[in-house]
Amino acid sequence: MVSYDEMKATLLARDDVQLGVGASDEDIRSAQDQLGEFPPDFTQYLRDFGHATFGGAEISGLGPMPAPGLDLVEMVLLERTTYTLPERLVAVGCETGVTL
Numbered sequence: 001m002v003s004y005d006e007m008k009a010t011l012l013a014r015d016d017v018q019l020g021v022g023a024s025d026e027d028i029r030s031a032q033d034q035l036g037e038f039p040p041d042f043t044q045y046l047r048d049f050g051h052a053t054f055g056g057a058e059i060s061g062l063g064p065m066p067a068p069g070l071d072l073v074e075m076v077l078l079e080r081t082t083y084t085l086p087e088r089l090v091a092v093g094c095e096t097g098v099t100l
Contacts, residue, residue, distance in 0.1 A: 022048055
């Protein structure tokens with residue numbers, strides 16, 4: 001399994017990555033109130049970056065959004081109501097019918 005620090009270094013090394021500015025603790029708490037507790041590594045990703053796009057992939061998140069569809073809360077609630085994503089899971093990306 002790749003550690004958060006390895007994933008962070010990989011993202012920062014890409015020349016095609018677009019990163020958000022990071023989410024506030026208030027934004028993270030509000031999202032967790034709606035979606036449930038996040039794993040520590042994902043919480044740190046949200047604090048560090050907020051969201052990310054690279055190589056045509058998008059990792060949803062929180063904070064100011066540059067493109068529609070990157071809002072974590074909206075996407076997870078849609079996945080849970082439309083595609084029956086279990087409550088214990090949080091979708092972080094979706095591409096042509098495949099939820100990540």
